[in-house]
Amino acid sequence: MPDLSDDHHELIRDLSGIVCDYPYGDPEPLLTTLAEDAARTLHRSGTPQGRRELTGYTLLLHATCWYVAARIFSQSLFASYSRALDGVRATLSPASCTCPDGTHPAAPGPEEGVVLGVYMLTETGRAAYAEDYEFEGAELAAFDCEAFLTGLAEQAANRIREARQEIFGHVDLSHLDARFARGDGALDIVAMQEAIRRTWLNNTGPVALWSARRWLSGQVREEDRIGLFLCMWMGIAQTYEGLPPSYARTLAEALATIDLDASCEHPRHPWSTADANVGSRYRAVVHLYAPDSQPETPVPAELSDRELWECPVQYAELARRALEDLRGWRTMRGGDDEDWAV
Ligand SMILES: [Zn+2]
Ligand SMILES: [Zn+2]
Numbered sequence: 493m494p495d496l497s498d499d500h501h502e503l504i505r506d507l508s509g510i511v512c513d514y515p516y517g518d519p520e521p522l523l524t525t526l527a528e529d530a531a532r533t534l535h536r537s538g539t540p541q542g543r544r545e546l547t548g549y550t551l552l553l554h555a556t557c558w559y560v561a562a563r564i565f566s567q568s569l570f571a572s573y574s575r576a577l578d579g580v581r582a583t584l585s586p587a588s589c590t591c592p593d594g595t596h597p598a599a600p601g602p603e604e605g606v607v608l609g610v611y612m613l614t615e616t617g618r619a620a621y622a623e624d625y626e627f628e629g630a631e632l633a634a635f636d637c638e639a640f641l642t643g644l645a646e647q648a649a650n651r652i653r654e655a656r657q658e659i660f661g662h663v664d665l666s667h668l669d670a671r672f673a674r675g676d677g678a679l680d681i682v683a684m685q686e687a688i689r690r691t692w693l694n695n696t697g698p699v700a701l702w703s704a705r706r707w708l709s710g711q712v713r714e715e716d717r718i719g720l721f722l723c724m725w726m727g728i729a730q731t732y733e734g735l736p737p738s739y740a741r742t743l744a745e746a747l748a749t750i751d752l753d754a755s756c757e758h759p760r761h762p763w764s765t766a767d768a769n770v771g772s773r774y775r776a777v778v779h780l781y782a783p784d785s786q787p788e789t790p791v792p793a794e795l796s797d798r799e800l801w802e803c804p805v806q807y808a809e810l811a812r813r814a815l816e817d818l819r820g821w822r823t824m825r826g827g828d829d830e831d832w833a834v
Contacts (some may be wrong), residue, residue, distance in 0.1 A: 494619040496611065504610045507552065510559050520564055520826045523556060534579045541615070543636065548613035550580050550641045557603025557648040561655035565736050566827040570656045576651040581642060589639035596640040599647070606637070626756035659736035660831060661719035668702045685774055688726055697735045699798045700727025704746035713761060718801050721810065722763070722777050722798035728771060734821030737831040744818055744832075746832040750811035754804035761806035805817040 496504075509516045510523070530549035536542030553576055560573055602610055611621035618632055634640070661756065670683050684703070687695045703724035706712060712720055728735075728743060735743070766776035772790040779789035789796070800806070822832045 493625065494616045496614075496620060500610050500613065500617060504607055507556060507606040507610070508603060511555055511606055511700050513563075518826075519559065520566055520569055523560060523564070524569055524572050526552060526556065527569070527576040529578040531572075531579050534583050544615065544618065545613055546583060546635045547641060548579065548609050548611075548617075549576070550584075550645055551600065551605050551609030551612060551635070554644040554648045555602045555609055555750070557651050558602060561651050564827065565822075565825040565831070567656075567660055567737075567831050568689075569826075570652055570660075573650065573652045574656070577645050577652065578647045581649065581821055582611075583639040584642045585646065586639040586642040589637050591637055592635070593638070595634070596637060596643075597634050598825060599644055606800050613825065618772075626801070629781050647719050658665065658738065660738055663698070663738050664703060665698055665702045665705070668698060673706070678713060679706070679716040679720055681716065681723065682785070684719075684723040685778050685803045688723065689728065690775055696731045696740055698727075700724050700731070700735070700740055701739045703727065704742045707746045707749070708742070708812055712771070719777060719781055721807065725810050725814055726770075726773055729767075734824050736825070737827065740818050740821060740832055741803055743814070747811045747814055747818075748777055750807050751804060751813060752808050754808045756803050756805040758800060758803055760795060761803055761809065762791045762801050763810065765795060766790045766793060 506516060506522055507526070512520045515522075527551075530545075530553055533542060533545040533549060537546045538805055553573065557573060560569060594735065599605075608621070611617040612632070612635060618629075621627060622632055671687070672680050674680060684699055687693075688699050700723070703720050707720055724743065724746060729799075762776070764773045766789075775786055776791050778791050779788040779791070783789075818832075
């Protein structure tokens with residue numbers, strides 16, 4: 493009875509863990525190897541074995557691309573996937589398709605695609621698959637159609653391209669300028685707080701990044717500085733799943749303007765009484781800028797002095813916490829040092 497090699501059984505197990513979002517090991521090196529192996533086999537696509545691999549790897553790249561796009565912030569892995577998928581598309585000739593209209597198989601889902609992809613890599617695997625899953629040889633051959641495979645490769649390549657732009661490219665936030673900055677140069681800190689509060693709109697990242705850019709531009713009135721900084725801080729602290737390098741680079745740059753070695757005589761600073769939860773942070777900042785609309789604040793009167801709010805040591809405390817968060821994102825999402833800059 494035909495069976496897969498041990499390596500291929502292991503590959504199915506590892507890739508299945510990844511596409512089910514429960515990877516056994518570090519997914520980044522495994523997926524890099526997959527993309528490199530795919531690219532390496534392209535030159536032998538004229539041979540029967542090379543042809544099987546072309547189908548198998550196209551299925552595997554398609555099945556795993558969602559995970560790369562959504563879970564791993566690694567520029568070099570994105571580059572490996574793009575290279576492999578470009579190679580696949582250049583190798584395939586969709587015009588060779590002779591399938592009757594509407595007979596292409598449906599694109600397999602990630603879990604199904606991983607299993608099918610690995611079995612399709614070898615002749616033995618195909619025989620085993622036909623037996624295990626009660627397929628006829630001709631039914632399996634439908635997955636070899638080059639028009640079908642081109643569709644999969646293009647879908648995967650588009651997904652990777654879009655995610656790459658989002659994760660590493662420039663984030664356009666110009667629509668926020670009119671909402672957060674008034675004509676006279678004053679910032680609408682309350683509007684920024686309202687935006688952060690609408691968590692269902694995923695505003696935390698954009699507010700943090702907008703704040704960081706404004707901070708770095710220097711166009712900040714003295715009285716807006718602490719409010720703007722806290723909006724950035726909250727945007728970081730309240731993005732638990734982590735922001736990509738397209739955000740983190742600029743956030744790190746803004747945090748680097750803070751003197752982490754500042755010292756003072758104050759026993760305590762106001763933010764320490766507010767930072768325990770999202771609601772009290774909101775009340776503290778809005779009270780600071782619009783006490784009439786937000787009379788309640790978690791900050792006691794003896795800590796409400798503006799000088800305490802603006803103490804360089806409080807900025808240093810905030811910056812240290814935020815930098816820790818940024819480093820946590822990097823550990824969680826993987827990727828290359830030069831993309832993160834933290
Ligand atoms: Zn076809
Ligand atoms: Zn102080």
